[in-house]
Amino acid sequence: MSVSVLAALRTFKKYALIALAVIVGFTAGHWVNAAFYSENAPVQPIEFSHKIHAQDNEIPCMHCHVHVARSINATVPSVNKCMNCHRNMPGVWETPEIVKLRGYWERQEPIPWIKVHDLPDFAYFPHKRHIQAGVDCANCHGDVAGMDRVKQVEPLKMQWCLDCHNERQVEHGRDCWTCHK
Amino acid sequence: MADIVEKWKKLREPGYFGKFDYHWGMVIDLDRCSGCEACVVACQAENNLPIVGEKRFAQNREIKWLRIERYWEGEYPDAKVTFLPMLCQQCDQAPCETACPVFATYHNQDGLNTQVYNRCIGTRTCAVYCPYEVRYFNWFTYQWDEPLEQQLNPDVSVREKGVMEKCTFCIQRIRDAKDQAKDRGDRVRDGEVTPACVQACPTEAMVFGDFNDPDSAVSRAAEDERHYRVMEKLNTQPSIVYLTRVEHHD
Numbered sequence: 001m002s003v004s005v006l007a008a009l010r011t012f013k014k015y016a017l018i019a020l021a022v023i024v025g026f027t028a029g030h031w032v033n034a035a036f037y038s039e040n041a042p043v044q045p046i047e048f049s050h051k052i053h054a055q056d057n058e059i060p061c062m063h064c065h066v067h068v069a070r071s072i073n074a075t076v077p078s079v080n081k082c083m084n085c086h087r088n089m090p091g092v093w094e095t096p097e098i099v100k101l102r103g104y105w106e107r108q109e110p111i112p113w114i115k116v117h118d119l120p121d122f123a124y125f126p127h128k129r130h131i132q133a134g135v136d137c138a139n140c141h142g143d144v145a146g147m148d149r150v151k152q153v154e155p156l157k158m159q160w161c162l163d164c165h166n167e168r169q170v171e172h173g174r175d176c177w178t179c180h181k
Numbered sequence: 182m183a184d185i186v187e188k189w190k191k192l193r194e195p196g197y198f199g200k201f202d203y204h205w206g207m208v209i210d211l212d213r214c215s216g217c218e219a220c221v222v223a224c225q226a227e228n229n230l231p232i233v234g235e236k237r238f239a240q241n242r243e244i245k246w247l248r249i250e251r252y253w254e255g256e257y258p259d260a261k262v263t264f265l266p267m268l269c270q271q272c273d274q275a276p277c278e279t280a281c282p283v284f285a286t287y288h289n290q291d292g293l294n295t296q297v298y299n300r301c302i303g304t305r306t307c308a309v310y311c312p313y314e315v316r317y318f319n320w321f322t323y324q325w326d327e328p329l330e331q332q333l334n335p336d337v338s339v340r341e342k343g344v345m346e347k348c349t350f351c352i353q354r355i356r357d358a359k360d361q362a363k364d365r366g367d368r369v370r371d372g373e374v375t376p377a378c379v380q381a382c383p384t385e386a387m388v389f390g391d392f393n394d395p396d397s398a399v400s401r402a403a404e405d406e407r408h409y410r411v412m413e414k415l416n417t418q419p420s421i422v423y424l425t426r427v428e429h430h431d
Contacts, residue, residue: 070364122299122338126360175289176297177352181338 041151042114046100054145061137061144069131072124076113079104116150117141124181139164203369204292204392205350206420207379208402209266212427213386216249216264223381224268227351229337231323244317246348247378263426266387268378269294269315269348270411270419277307277316285345291355292392292420296347303343312412316347350389351376371397392420 009016037043053059061068064081068074083105092098104111119125130140137144142153154160158179165173172178224230224247233243247268254261275294278286285300286307308316322342325333333339336353340346351374358374371390379387390399407424 121335124336124356129360129363132364172290176287176300177289177293177295177356180297180299181336181353181356 049148072126206392208388210424213384219381220378223377227377273418276310280306280310
């Protein structure tokens with residue numbers, strides 16, 4: 001008499017199939033989530049494209065992120081700044097995204113941009129120190145100018161900070177209280 | 182072995198801290214202190230200190246980086262009281278630093294005794310080792326009732342349950358001053374850093390500055406003949422110098 005596991009498994013076929021479906025479902029869902037709805041690249045209230053602005057039209061980063069070289073925070077431009085250009089651009093006045101933008105302008109509301117790069121509150125990160133030391137945006141943000149939607153490409157973990165500080169021999173760059181607060 | 186002994190000796194040498202960038206310190210003139218506790222309140226506001234409430238206060242679980250010690254002499258109505266502001270002495274030979282099993286408290290290049298909250302695992306050994314009793318433990322995660330959370334200082338972390346904390350000499354203000362000095366390619370000048378307590382003191386009993394600079398206000402104030410350090414015999418080498426009270430006899 002031969003003993004086969006298959007025979008025993010046959011009773012569980014239904015459950016095995018359900019389990020398989022669940023696993024496949026989760027994997028696919030996870031992939032879709034990571035690829036399209038990831039926290040690394042959240043969907044913004046307006047489909048603002050760095051590619052159109054910074055690459056195709058060559059607007060310098062600091063035209064919009066004005067404070068990046070002289071403040072701790074890089075800051076995101078106000079609606080006023082968008083309108084300075086866009087009220088003079090009848091070509092794209094009626095497109096759906098610009099209609100949204102005008103909505104915020106008319107309601108006198110700030111655009112609730114979702115923060116992409118977000119360090120924990122206990123970390124102290126001064127943009128100006130890095131920009132003044134000649135560190136390029138791309139070192140930490142990747143090729144933003146080529147992105148339609150901003151995506152976090154670097155891990156922003158402590159080890160990542162330390163690696164660069166070690167490499168560039170930043171003065172006191174490894175002292176805990178340089179970055180912790 | 183001889184190598185290690187040599188290194189150790191070098192670290193023990195007096196004046197070892199002179200090689201630090203800055204050596205932040207404070208002079209407190211007890212003759213000027215009126216015990217008004219403005220400094221205590223300023224510290225509370227600046228450093229996001231929680232209000233623990235009456236019950237926990239009675240259990241000795243208050244958190245006050247800076248407190249005013251009171252010393253009574255005589256009986257009412259002939260009582261005399263003297264005050265002494267007690268805060269972390271930022272010892273150069275800090276006992277707490279040797280105690281920490283995870284190096285959450287250490288001496289940084291500014292001569293400051295610092296506490297990394299993220300690293301702290303809450304063994305409370307440092308508080309036991311501290312002869313000045315100025316380390317405070319978060320027994321709970323405290324909440325700020327609305328709208329009080331609006332006044333929290335964004336430059337200072339809000340500590341959670343299980344973390345030790347203590348006076349930092351308002352390190353966030355030191356950091357800011359150093360940052361601005363770097364912008365102009367310079368060092369921090371005397372008088373550019375003022376901790377909250379010093380700023381609040383109505384009688385200007387406290388002076389803050391860099392002991393490495395012999396001309397700074399704090400170095401000059403420390404030369405007063407009334408100077409002493411608390412529990413000097415322990416050789417903790419505090420960065421805070423007190424000037425004793427002048428006794429007034431009728």
